[in-house]
Amino acid sequence: MTERLSVRKTYKLFIGGAFPRSESGRSYVVTSAKGEFLANASKASRKDARDAVVAARKAFGGWSGATAYNRGQVIYRIAEMLESRRAQFAAELVAADGVAAKKAAELLDAAVDRLVWYAGWSDKIGAIRGSANPVAGPYFNLSSTEPTGVVAVVAPPTGPLLGLVSVIAPVIVTGNTCVVVASERAPLPSITLSEVLATSDLPGGVVNILTGGSEEIAPWLAGHMDVNGIDLTGAAPDLAKTCEELAAENLKRVLRPPADKIDWLADPGTARMTAFLETKTVWHPIGV
Amino acid sequence: MFEYAPAPESRDVVDIKPSYGLFVNGEFVDGSGSAFKTINPASEEKLAEIAAASAADVDLAVQAARKAFTTWSAMPGAERAKYLFRIARIIQERARELAVLESLDNGKPIRESRDVDLPLVAAHFFYYAGWADKLQYAGYGTRPLGVAGQVIPWNFPLLMLAWKIAPALACGNTVVLKPAETTPLTALLFAEICQQADLPPGVVNIVTGAGETGAAVVNHPDVDKVAFTGSTEVGRLIARSVAGTGKKVTLELGGKAANIVYEDAALDQAVEGIVNGIFFNQGHVCCAGSRLLVQESIAGELLASLKRRLGTLRMGDPLDKNTDIGAINSAAQLAKIRELSDAGEQEGAERWSPACAIPAQGFWFPPTIFTGVAQSHRIAREEIFGPVLSVLTFRTPAEAVEKANNTPFGLSAGVWTEKASLMLWTADRLRAGVIWSNTFNRFDPTSPFGGYKESGYGREGGRHGLEAYLDARDGSL
Structure with missing residues (x-):
């Protein structure tokens, strides 16, 4: 009897809620931690990056205008979908990252729990970051938080799932939309994650994921005039410097890569959310 | 329209010296750049000769600030607060003098410098004085950043100085501030106020000069924090120049409201x-x-x-x-x-x-x-x-x-x-x-001020204004 030949998945980009190949027609070989062939992933181009920004901008009005409660529900739904795909992700993590099965399970649990944690922040971050200001005069004066806009995210090269979830969730929970440059070496979990996102009631375009060369794609996003912020967590020092210089052109908010190695299992804190929040202060006279 | 008889405010209340040095480590010192003059824009008369700080002068100011940081940051917040309260009080005491000087150097009506600028300047120091011993309640940590390099514009010279210096000092930082080339006088009078308040030497340093002096402040490797108010064009240059460094930056730039x-x-x-x-x-x-x-x-x-x-x-x-x-x-x-x-x-x-x-x-x-x-x-x-x-x-x-x-x-x-x-x-x-x-x-x-998009980033004023001068990293992600 012949052994059944498995049906492999084609790994594509995730733009505007759809799964296109790179318009450039390019792909690159992705191998396991042990060097075995895993897949030909799409190698995104400048045009793909720009299409992704257009999709993210298009989605911004609706997503930032949705109630915080609704955004929290959607992100909780992502956690539910991720939980239900445990087996698939565990296998992918073992292959991509070379971690043991037990470690893969731990990272997966942490990724699900992180989404749940961030989901709860949607309607609370404004309470801890806003303020009613006691001005010296007859004025109502209130400061509240608003999302920055379209944020480019250079995902960490390691921690292909937990690291990725930990950089995406804080950006979108407050109402931003994003374009993510996935880990170049281990991009496959990011595409599988986009399958989760696509089935989580997350509006198309809120998260867009590009695979390929981060050195090639990240600078296009850093210099893009319709991108409002950039998270350089996954960028090596030289790339981070180049991107920060390009980001100055329209004064993007820049989250620099951390000086020390990140422990993705640690308490995230609020800094990743507040890096891409604006404060709006509204004044109105009080009187009859 | 009614006819009004002129009602000039007396300029005798302020003593303008023929020339001013830089304020470094608690003292006025000569600058090694070529001195420039500041004029009254309403009459084009020369008001004073101002020293220009070269990169070497800026370096001395940064060194003084670095040295002072050790003691200033270690001082109990309640003590730092009292220095700021003292400064606020002296500003109120000398408000008329400062208002006249501001109007002379800047050209703004005395009605505004007297009724808007100066009351806000004093209030700003009072406000942040009160934060100095309450930082643990603000939500941004309590660790100061170090030496702040601050560059301010000519439109509200003393008010912008207050917006920069008050929160920086309250949080335990020391500062090197460059006032605008055309409006240095109230900043230099403020230096005298620091002396009157017995502020420890080096906590506030004021270096006068043009764009080159500002660039020397911003690009100095021992500056931990850059705060700039001015044009979007210069803001872009600063954002580019700090790329790849660990400097924290806040920018308050242009607008078209x-x-x-x-x-x-x-x-x-x-x-x-x-x-x-x-x-x-x-x-x-x-x-x-x-x-x-x-x-x-x-x-x-x-x-x-x-x-x-x-x-x-x-x-x-x-x-x-x-x-x-x-x-x-x-x-x-x-x-x-x-x-x-x-x-x-x-x-x-x-x-x-x-x-x-x-x-x-x-x-x-x-x-x-x-x-x-x-x-x-x-x-x-x-x-x-x-x-x-x-x-x-x-x-x-x-x-x-x-x-x-x-x-x-x-x-x-x-x-x-x-x-x-x-x-x-x-x-x-x-x-x-x-x-x-x-x-x-x-x-x-008490009210945070700052922009979206190309109007810059960071907020000045309110609890939010503390964030720019504290190391809020919580050590994890």
Whole structure:
């Protein structure tokens, strides 16, 4: 009897809620931690990056205008979908990252729990970051938080799932939309994650994921005039410097890569959310 | 229009020295750059000779600040607070002197320096003094950053100094501050106030000079924090120059604020707000309401009323207590305002100014309104930073918001309507950091100020203003 030949998945980009190949027609070989062939992933181009920004901008009005409660529900739904795909992700993590099965399970649990944690922040971050200001005069004066806009995210090269979830969730929970440059070496979990996102009631375009060369794609996003912020967590020092210089052109908010190695299992804190929040202060006279 | 007898404020209250040095490590020292003069823009008379700080001078100032940081940051917050309270009190005691000096060096009417700038300066020091021993409750940690390099503009010289120095010191940082080249005098008087307050040497250092001095401050490798208020163009340069460093940066840059007047607005109040929005401080205000967006149905009536009101504004001697519009700060700024206004005419907008006598000496520009302005015109897109208002119209609230947000800037905006739900709907959609509804150009130390988009990042004022001067990293992600 012949052994059944498995049906492999084609790994594509995730733009505007759809799964296109790179318009450039390019792909690159992705191998396991042990060097075995895993897949030909799409190698995104400048045009793909720009299409992704257009999709993210298009989605911004609706997503930032949705109630915080609704955004929290959607992100909780992502956690539910991720939980239900445990087996698939565990296998992918073992292959991509070379971690043991037990470690893969731990990272997966942490990724699900992180989404749940961030989901709860949607309607609370404004309470801890806003303020009613006691001005010296007859004025109502209130400061509240608003999302920055379209944020480019250079995902960490390691921690292909937990690291990725930990950089995406804080950006979108407050109402931003994003374009993510996935880990170049281990991009496959990011595409599988986009399958989760696509089935989580997350509006198309809120998260867009590009695979390929981060050195090639990240600078296009850093210099893009319709991108409002950039998270350089996954960028090596030289790339981070180049991107920060390009980001100055329209004064993007820049989250620099951390000086020390990140422990993705640690308490995230609020800094990743507040890096891409604006404060709006509204004044109105009080009187009859 | 009523005739007013001149009511000049006496300039005898302030003693201007013939020349000033740099303030480094608690003392005035010579600068090694070539000295420059600061003039009264209302008369072009020379006020004083000012030392210019070279890169070597800046280095000495940074070293002094670094040395002082050790003790200043370790001092109990309650003690730091008392120094700031002391400074606030001395500012109040010497308020008249500072106000006159500000008007002389800057050209702004004494009515504004006396009633707006100086009270806000003192209040800012009082406000942040109170934070110095309460940082653990603010939510940004309690660790200061180190040495702050601060570069400020000429439009509100002493107020911008207060916005920079008060929070920096409250959080335990030390500072090297560069005032604007055309308005260094109140900063140098502030240095004397630091001496009177017995502030430890090196906690505040003031280095005067032009752009090169500012660049030396920003690019000094031992500066941990850069704070800049000024043009978006320079803000971009700074953002680029700190790339790849560990320096924390806040930038408060340009603006092109929309001031939206709906048809149900209280028109007399709106007219006062429009005047305050664009003619306050000769329009030398980054958050000025420089684009008036008026609903088409009331445009004629509003403009007639606005023109009538402009006819009552008095332009002239900044030290005259009746003066509404003072001098333009410099010849260079006047040239820029003229160039952009000429472009407005060339591009087809209609220019109007009230009949208004222009003094023979000094730099002056009459209050000016442009009607028939299209969104593509330079006067609708570029920051003029002068007393020039561009008027555009709209039909629906959606169109008003669309036009208001059609700018790379996002510092401030105004909304005028008697309908609360429309006000909040509009405020919600405007992409700007400060929204004044049924008022304009209000400032308070408790109220965070700062922009969206290319108007910069970071907030000054309020609890939010502490974040710029604390190391809020929580050590994890």
